[in-house]
Amino acid sequence: MAMKIEIWSDVMCPFCYIGKKNFEAALEKLPFRDDVEVEWKSFQLDRTLDPAKTISTFDYFKQKKGFPEAQAEQMISQVTQAGKNAGIDFNFSDVQITNTYPAHRLLHLSKKYHCSSETEEALFRAHFTDGKNVADTEVLLSIAASVGMDRDEAKIAVTSHQFDEQVDQDMMEAEHNNVRGVPFFILNGKYAVSGAQPTALFEDALQQTYEETGKKNPSAQGGTCDTDGCTI
Numbered sequence: 001m002a003m004k005i006e007i008w009s010d011v012m013c014p015f016c017y018i019g020k021k022n023f024e025a026a027l028e029k030l031p032f033r034d035d036v037e038v039e040w041k042s043f044q045l046d047r048t049l050d051p052a053k054t055i056s057t058f059d060y061f062k063q064k065k066g067f068p069e070a071q072a073e074q075m076i077s078q079v080t081q082a083g084k085n086a087g088i089d090f091n092f093s094d095v096q097i098t099n100t101y102p103a104h105r106l107l108h109l110s111k112k113y114h115c116s117s118e119t120e121e122a123l124f125r126a127h128f129t130d131g132k133n134v135a136d137t138e139v140l141l142s143i144a145a146s147v148g149m150d151r152d153e154a155k156i157a158v159t160s161h162q163f164d165e166q167v168d169q170d171m172m173e174a175e176h177n178n179v180r181g182v183p184f185f186i187l188n189g190k191y192a193v194s195g196a197q198p199t200a201l202f203e204d205a206l207q208q209t210y211e212e213t214g215k216k217n218p219s220a221q222g223g224t225c226d227t228d229g230c231t232i
Helices: 014-029 057-064 069-085 101-112 116-128 137-146 151-159 164-176 199-211
Strands: 003-009 036-042 184-187 191-194 224-226 229-231
Touching: 003 014, 003 199, 014 069, 014 116, 014 199, 014 224, 036 101, 036 116, 036 164, 057 069, 101 116, 101 137, 101 151, 101 164, 116 137, 137 151, 184 199, 191 199
Parallel strands: 003 036
Antiparallel strands: 003 184, 184 191, 224 229
16 A cells, blocks of 8 residues: 655745655655655645746845845855755746746646656756746646646646646645645655655655654754745
8 A cells, every 4th residue: 555645835945846856865765665655735835926927036035025135145045055965956046936826737737647746846947947937838838748748738727727626725735734834745644744854854754654653753844935935
């Protein structure tokens, strides 16, 4: 019987990308990795953003979050270094922040094609490395095609309300589970891991859960992003 891992995440969250890399690195080391089922869940850090517009990272921190320029620069520098440690080339100077709802619609379609992790990776890379607008329909259709989804089906998914109920359900589940920041991992419906934890911690947590020891997983707080911003 598969061990299920639910992961709440947002495409615009850099710690979600770091957490994904560390989690996957941990999972790859474990002998029971083929018995683990991963389900990506939708979470939006900022639902007020206009999907028809984009804003730079610096302007977003200053205008939307009220961070002084020096604080924004320091935060971006720290996250960039954390990304390098996880094998991610963050390119914040080109990042286009926008409403991620259309991207979450695509992620729900990806479940039909059993390529959710690949889609999540492609969205993160497009947003954080390639400087692409992940609310743009053509960008999303290109990503869909790159991971094996039907382009016409993807167009319907990202431009209609077909998956809105599923996206909204994920967010309601997050609220029910007191998820305030992402990434947030629920292991087999029993234990929670919050933040972009180190690979070793994910490895230990997964091992403990798999063995059903009954012990609570380590509760160290890793880097997260919530509706107020990101915390190192």
